[in-house]
Amino acid sequence: MRKLAAALVGVLVAALPATAALAAAAKPDIAVTSAADKASYAEGETFTITVTVKNKSSVDAKRVHYTGGDSEGVDDVAYGELSSGFDLAAGASKTVKLTGKTNRVAWQVGRGYVAFELRADNGEANAADNITSVRLLVPGAFDDLGGYVFQGESYDAEWTPQTAGVPGVKVVATTADGKTRYAEAVTDAKGLFRLAHLPAGDVLLTFTAPAGWKVMAGENGEYDHTLAQVTADDSDEPRVFVPAKKVPVSSPSASPSPSSPSPSSSPSSSPSSSSPPLSPSSSPTSAGPGLPVTGDKTMLLVGAAAVALAVGIGLVLVARRRRVRLQA
The missing domain is CATH 2.60.40.10 (Immunoglobulins)
Known part of the structure; x- marks a missing residue:
């Protein structure tokens, strides 16, 4: 008997989630969308709103009907079948219409609107999508x-x-x-x-x-x-x-000051700021012939020139002495 009782309890416990799931799935899921027949209206003009109702559940919806809502800037709203209600089979859709008129308030604020909720008598699985609203633009003011x-x-x-x-x-x-x-x-x-x-x-x-x-x-x-x-x-x-x-006022960032020459640098040793630097391939003598800039070669050339000048002066003096002797 104890084993049989334990087995029955186990069956009941196992069946509870399935029973709860069936109970939850037993409700219809009504989804509502709506649209006005015009983009804008004049004050006092009649409007028509087309309402599309769909049962997304696998359970038939019993007497889908209007349960409440809100409106502004409209008069004489007639919900028709949405007031009396209608059955909607699982997976089926139905289109219904409601009508009304815009009023002075809609003209003053530039628009009116109608918002409402639909429900079925046998419940609602998802209440998030069974509410809809339509804005009715009334320009001119x-x-x-x-x-x-x-x-x-x-x-x-x-x-x-x-x-x-x-x-x-x-x-x-x-x-x-x-x-x-x-x-x-x-x-x-x-x-x-x-x-x-x-x-x-x-x-x-x-x-x-x-x-x-x-x-x-x-x-x-x-x-x-x-x-x-x-x-x-x-x-x-x-x-x-x-x-x-x-709030604090952000100050503009200070621009970097130009770098000043090093105290050890002399004007003669610093390149001119307007002269572009020589490229590594540039030669100082590329502009034309001239003396080499190497210090040792310069001294040799200067010494050779001095010797040549002294020899030349000596030859001139010797020639003058010979000329004097010949004349004598």
Whole structure:
């Protein structure tokens, strides 16, 4: 009996992982993608979003339906079949549509969006890909954008009206991808800047600080740029606040001074700085005939010339004496 009981326990223990795996695999895996029917819309225009739903699991999905989401700048969103739900066989796909209208808010901020989640009644194996969102661009509105670059020691420093500003910071506004330039400005003595006539929506602000300052922009203060939202309304209040801290100013490296001649060198023994050095194959006499520069040979030639000159003078004197005698 003990052996039989032990064997049954062993079978149960061995079966537990397989049972757990079967239980995990018994849930469908719903993946959702969506796309708008146009690249941009006018205020009040109807939009249509095509939603593609796929069951990636080997288990049938029971009543796939809309369970919640969020939206902005849209009205009258109709989810259709996504609200009532539908069954989706293992490995199958289904395309459904939802509709709505853009509103005044979408025009003011340059875009609206719809985001939602789908689930099946019999569970979800992977919740990471059953959420989708669509952005609906609504261009046409423009407004100014202002802000402060202020003195702070960290990226999360807070601005107050008493906080000292950083003047002379150049601010450039472009599209979010940085490809199209909109406007630029320079901060004043209080660190205030204002960019005029920007399109509503997301813009990228890039900051160039003067020497001695480091801009701490972005989510963690690691960058010199940040995204900002332009909203068309009646407010002129600054909306962007970016800290900057003082940093050491790097001095230019000193250029090496020209080497001075050694104290033991004399001007006559140093070659002229304007004269190129002779190559090893060059000869001092290559420019034309002349005396050799070797010291011993020079002395021999000078001595020979002196002897020849003395002999010549002696011959002249002898000739003159003979001529006198003949005349006598």
